[in-house]
Amino acid sequence: xxxxxxxxxxxxxxxxxxxxxxxxxxxxxxxRPKWIEENCIQCLLCWLFCPxxxxxVKDGKRGEFDYDYCKGCGICALECPGKKxxxxxxxxxxxx
Amino acid sequence: xxxxxxxTGNEAVxxxxxxxxxxxxxxxxxxxxxxxxxxFAAFVSNGQVRTEMILVESEHSALSACVGAAAAGGRVxxxxxSQGLALMWEILFxxxxxxxxxxxxxxxxxxxxxxxxxxxxxDAMGARDSGWIQLWSENAQEAYDNTIQxxxxxxxxxxxxxxxxxxxxxxxxxxxxxxxYLDDDVVKNFVGEYKPLYPLLDVENPKxxxxxxxxxxxxxVRKAHSEVYKKVPxxxxxxxxxxxxxxxxxxxxxxxxxxxDAEIGIVIxxxxxxxxxxxxxxxxxxxxxxxxxxxxxxxxxxxxxxxNALKNLKVLCVLDRADAFGGSFGPLYLDIAASLCxxxxxxxxxNRIYGLGGRDFMPEHAxxxxxxxxxxxxxxxxxxxxxxxGVRE
Ligand code: SF4
Ligand code: SF4
Numbered sequence: 001x002x003x004x005x006x007x008x009x010x011x012x013x014x015x016x017x018x019x020x021x022x023x024x025x026x027x028x029x030x031x032r033p034k035w036i037e038e039n040c041i042q043c044l045l046c047w048l049f050c051p052x053x054x055x056x057v058k059d060g061k062r063g064e065f066d067y068d069y070c071k072g073c074g075i076c077a078l079e080c081p082g083k084k085x086x087x088x089x090x091x092x093x094x095x096x
Numbered sequence: 097x098x099x100x101x102x103x104t105g106n107e108a109v110x111x112x113x114x115x116x117x118x119x120x121x122x123x124x125x126x127x128x129x130x131x132x133x134x135x136f137a138a139f140v141s142n143g144q145v146r147t148e149m150i151l152v153e154s155e156h157s158a159l160s161a162c163v164g165a166a167a168a169g170g171r172v173x174x175x176x177x178s179q180g181l182a183l184m185w186e187i188l189f190x191x192x193x194x195x196x197x198x199x200x201x202x203x204x205x206x207x208x209x210x211x212x213x214x215x216x217x218x219d220a221m222g223a224r225d226s227g228w229i230q231l232w233s234e235n236a237q238e239a240y241d242n243t244i245q246x247x248x249x250x251x252x253x254x255x256x257x258x259x260x261x262x263x264x265x266x267x268x269x270x271x272x273x274x275x276x277y278l279d280d281d282v283v284k285n286f287v288g289e290y291k292p293l294y295p296l297l298d299v300e301n302p303k304x305x306x307x308x309x310x311x312x313x314x315x316x317v318r319k320a321h322s323e324v325y326k327k328v329p330x331x332x333x334x335x336x337x338x339x340x341x342x343x344x345x346x347x348x349x350x351x352x353x354x355x356x357d358a359e360i361g362i363v364i365x366x367x368x369x370x371x372x373x374x375x376x377x378x379x380x381x382x383x384x385x386x387x388x389x390x391x392x393x394x395x396x397x398x399x400x401x402x403x404n405a406l407k408n409l410k411v412l413c414v415l416d417r418a419d420a421f422g423g424s425f426g427p428l429y430l431d432i433a434a435s436l437c438x439x440x441x442x443x444x445x446x447n448r449i450y451g452l453g454g455r456d457f458m459p460e461h462a463x464x465x466x467x468x469x470x471x472x473x474x475x476x477x478x479x480x481x482x483x484x485x486g487v488r489e
Contacts, residue, residue: 001312007320009256010195011309012294016302 024052028072031091033065039088046076046089098343099277105236105268108275109175109201109261110135112243114145115283118199119170119290122150122161126180127213128265129203133175155180159187159198166196167305169295171247174198177265178205178219185223191258192227193321194305195293197250198258200228201243204366204417205265206453214454215265217365218418221427227321229259229328230395232365234351236273239263241345242392244278247287248335254327256293262394264367266454282342325396332393349398351390352405354380358387360469361409361443363432365391365417368450368457372415375462386466391428403435409443411469417451425482444472447482461486 008014042062047055054070056063077089103111106128113121113136121140123133140149148165152158158174166172176184181202191198202220206212220230231246233239239261246259263269278286294303309317329349336347353373355361364372369390379386389405391397406412414433416426425433429447436442448465451457464485472478 002316004316004319004323007317009293009324010193010305011307011317012194013304013307014294014301019304 023068025054025066025068025070028067028070028094030094031072031074032067032094033070033072033074033076033089034092035062035065036086036088036090039083039086041081041083041088043081045079045081049075049079051075098279101275101277102272103236103275104131104270104272105239105263106132106203106270107135108236108240108277109243109263110139111277112240112283113147113173114139115278115280116171116173116244116247116287117145117284118147118173120148120150120162120165120172121174122152122158122165122172123174124152124155124158124176124180126155126177126205128205128215128269129175129177129180129201131269132201132203155183156187159184159191159200162198162200163187163191163194163196166191166198167194167295168297169292171251171290172196172198173200175201175203177203178207178213181219181223182207185226188223188226188228188258190306195256195324196258197247197256199243199246199250199261200258201239201261201263203265203269204262212453213265215267215367216417216452216454217262218452220260220262221418223260224395224427227257228395229255229257229332229393231259231261231332232390232392232394233261233263233268234366234369234390236263236268236271237275237345239268240275240277241339241343241347244283244286245332245335245339245347248338249328249331251287251290252331252335253291253293255324255331257324257328262366267367276343276345278343286339286342328396329393329398329401347392349391349393349401350405351388351392353388353390355387355389355405355409358385359410360384360386360466360473361389361406361412362386362415362462362465362469363389363391363406363412363428364415365394365428368415368417368462371457371459372462375459375466379466384466384470386469394431397431397435399431399435402432403439406432406436407439407442411446411473412443413446413448413465413469415448415450415465417449419449419452429482444476444478446472446478446480449482449484450486455486457486
């Protein structure tokens, strides 16, 4: 940790993308999302709605959650249409 | 070639803005600041400046837009008064914490309730610890001169802090005075080209403003921030010396008026200092050793210099144009008392509250204070530490 003499003016952070160093997923409290692939229709609404960029997409396909940054807000689970009324995302209790 | 004109304080400050031509100005009208922004908006509409004028829906938005524009990398100005400054409160601390050199004239006006559009200092006094530099101005000339100097002080690379220029609502903002304008190119050369520090619009070098800083670093960030203010007085003096070269007008951290051999002293801000100086001359003619200190750089407050200038007085009255309800004394009094408290030799201090909501400060009020101080000097007895003057029973 830096001392006060090394604080930059206005605490402006000059290193691009440095937020990725802080694994905010550790703040997740009670619930984490779980992806049920067989119910997924690849609409990518979860990716669109996630406020923390924690739904990974590769080659246009839905990938796993990034639990290093997911805060467990449940927005993805709420927005997920799933298949024939069966959600492809459910919130599960966090196992510590 | 300077030009001598007869203009209002607001007109003079609007002209300084025209000469400086900030990149962005976001403002909301409020009496008595309105005339200043209305005149500047006319310069924008007439194409006399290329400033991006953002007309917003509140002062909270005005200062928020200024914060964004300053972080983007522009030279930014706004202006306000009274309730408008109160509504900016939250953003004041963000502007200073992010070290954004925004320049803002504050045309001093009383706070509600009861609603009142006239002068007192409760607006700017309420914001005195928000991290903004404050320059106070006795008259329209000082308001104009301080506005020009404010850009240089704010933008100094060792400082990078926002600045308020305070001048009295209506008394100065709307009264016509004789003003000396500097030439446009002289002002432009003096403020120079704007050099941004960490501009967000420099997309090749991405950066983040306003990160979350918690228990492990906030204390260090604030210590670093508080150290910056120690550098301000030196820069204010350097800028004043350069300003004297182009204007012939001398500015310091405070004005010392006939104080050096004085036994009786008065500390007072802004326009009422002018009235008081007249009375001091009259009393001096009668052999009374009285002098005045008029703070100019009020934030950061130059405690050491002020303490040294006042410590040899016998008696001293600090006149506040703002009360501190439920507190002990007026805000200016508290700073003066703190400046003196560690000297073994120091004057007896009293605090008088005057001129709230635009109540005129008349020569007889200054005389009343000097008479009271003469009595205290003679008897050593104080009747009241803090009291209102010019108030009906
Ligand atoms: S729970 Fe919230 S943060 Fe986590 S992936 Fe879903 S939307 Fe994103
Ligand atoms: S919102 Fe649901 S169905 Fe759509 S891609 Fe995400 S997990 Fe699959």
